[in-house]
Amino acid sequence: MTDQTLIILGASGDLTARLLLPGLGALLATGQVPGLTLIGAARDDWDDEQWRRRVAESCGEGVVSRTSYQRADVTDAEDLRRILGAARGPAAIFFALPPAVTARACDALLKLDLPEGTRLVLEKPFGIDGDAAAALNAVLARLVPEERIHRVDHFLGKSTVLNILGLRFANRIFEPLLSAEHVASVEVVFDEALALENRAGYYDHAGAMADMIQSHLLQILALLAMEAPGTLDAAEFRDRKADVLRATRLWDPSPAACSRRARYTAGTLDGRNLPAYADEPGVDPSRGTETLAELVFTVDTWRWAGVPFRLRSGKAIGNSRKEAVITFKRPPRIPDGLTGCDQPDRLRIGFGPDALGLDFNINGPGDPFQLDPVTLSAAFGPGDLPPYGEVLRGVFENDPTLSVRGDTAEHCWRIVAPVAKAWRAGEVPLLEYAAGSAGPKDSLLAQP
Numbered sequence: 001m002t003d004q005t006l007i008i009l010g011a012s013g014d015l016t017a018r019l020l021l022p023g024l025g026a027l028l029a030t031g032q033v034p035g036l037t038l039i040g041a042a043r044d045d046w047d048d049e050q051w052r053r054r055v056a057e058s059c060g061e062g063v064v065s066r067t068s069y070q071r072a073d074v075t076d077a078e079d080l081r082r083i084l085g086a087a088r089g090p091a092a093i094f095f096a097l098p099p100a101v102t103a104r105a106c107d108a109l110l111k112l113d114l115p116e117g118t119r120l121v122l123e124k125p126f127g128i129d130g131d132a133a134a135a136l137n138a139v140l141a142r143l144v145p146e147e148r149i150h151r152v153d154h155f156l157g158k159s160t161v162l163n164i165l166g167l168r169f170a171n172r173i174f175e176p177l178l179s180a181e182h183v184a185s186v187e188v189v190f191d192e193a194l195a196l197e198n199r200a201g202y203y204d205h206a207g208a209m210a211d212m213i214q215s216h217l218l219q220i221l222a223l224l225a226m227e228a229p230g231t232l233d234a235a236e237f238r239d240r241k242a243d244v245l246r247a248t249r250l251w252d253p254s255p256a257a258c259s260r261r262a263r264y265t266a267g268t269l270d271g272r273n274l275p276a277y278a279d280e281p282g283v284d285p286s287r288g289t290e291t292l293a294e295l296v297f298t299v300d301t302w303r304w305a306g307v308p309f310r311l312r313s314g315k316a317i318g319n320s321r322k323e324a325v326i327t328f329k330r331p332p333r334i335p336d337g338l339t340g341c342d343q344p345d346r347l348r349i350g351f352g353p354d355a356l357g358l359d360f361n362i363n364g365p366g367d368p369f370q371l372d373p374v375t376l377s378a379a380f381g382p383g384d385l386p387p388y389g390e391v392l393r394g395v396f397e398n399d400p401t402l403s404v405r406g407d408t409a410e411h412c413w414r415i416v417a418p419v420a421k422a423w424r425a426g427e428v429p430l431l432e433y434a435a436g437s438a439g440p441k442d443s444l445l446a447q448p
């Protein structure tokens with residue numbers, strides 16, 4: 001690999017310190033990106049030394065040898081020209097910025113001639129709705145070709161999420177059962193113990209639906225429901241994902257019937273007293289931002305028609321649960337005389353702890369005609385790289401497989417648009433749940 005440069009716009013921010021630099025550090029430690037120059041740019045009045053300390057803290061000492069800091073207004077074309085001028089070899093520009101600032105920075109880039117090989121790396125949320133995403137796509141298309149645009153969804157860099165592909169397509173035993181003929185429902189749940197974590201500036205404008213469902217969980221749905229790609233190259237993998245998402249719509253024409261929204265009130269979680277979301281500093285309670293969202297979809301294809309896909313994510317949940325659960329239909333006929341077959345078979349893919357579980361019924365000890373539920377389980381090993389390391393590897397190798405294609409990014413907003421509209425209009429009540437509880441009582445999930 002030749003010399004190249006990673007430019008981080010928004011270098012002093014939380015995303016850079018918490019996720020981006022540690023991911024970069026893990027990737028560089030594997031020796032896969034020799035000759036990388038790192039440039040951090042932000043408004044803050046830092047100097048190279050301060051930035052180097054930040055890089056060393058997050059990446060590890062000595063991992064990045066060539067790095068510098070540029071104080072800049074990243075929405076100003078002349079400042080961007082200066083930053084690009086400091087790059088060695090082709091540059092990847094990472095917009096670690098809020099969506100509105102990213103859009104202005106992209107507009108400013110239109111005034112420059114971007115060097116051959118420039119890549120643009122954009123964080124989620126990609127826009128704030130379908131129209132904003134389309135407008136941003138139109139600007140990006142004038143800057144670089146689509147294969148050089150990396151729309152990051154770090155869940156696609158999680159090794160357990162990628163394991164869905166191996167599980168489904170490299171084994172004979174599950175895939176033939178994954179269809180409406182055998183599956184009763186699919187649930188993708190990402191309930192976190194984490195609360196707001198000082199992210200009001202971003203989160204209060206996003207909420208759980210945009211933060212998790214419209215982005216990460218729809219990507220997981222796509223991997224669970226896609227047809228087998230012939231290869232995992234970018235074009236084919238992303239085509240198969242797009243096929244599924246194009247067929248994905250709300251389960252019911254009425255958003256009130258197929259969505260729930262809620263926000264947490266004060267409570268106790270892991271021995272900590274948490275304030276109500278509405279009382280967190282920086283939150284404007286009148287926005288009515290949800291901290292938990294549930295949406296039910298149909299994937300309207302020959303394979304999946306009639307199977308509900310329930311997606312849910314919440315913050316400040318006690319006993320957090322992060323998994324996809326495929327619940328199978330009951331056997332067509334259980335012989336008279338076999339008893340205790342009460343639980344349906346379930347395949348569980350855990351996203352932390354990363355594990356696979358298969359629940360089914362067998363005769364346990366004692367009476368051979370009395371069945372009991374058992375679980376076969378296997379741990380998924382951790383990936384070599386954290387998700388951001390995996391995503392950055394794709395960027396440095398010019399491989400957009402794990403990034404979200406432009407049309408898909410727009411489409412994911414359109415899928416949830418009727419719910420967003422109904423919520424804005426107050427047609428679906430904002431429920432409440434105590435921090436540390438299991439979420440609101442009124443839930444669309446089939447199982448707790």
Ligand code: BG6
Nearest residue numbers: 124154192194211212216352387
């Ligand atoms: C981020 C969301 O994209 O994903 C956060 O903005 C969420 O709200 C996080 O907590 C979950 O991902 P991970 O990798 O930390 O489990």
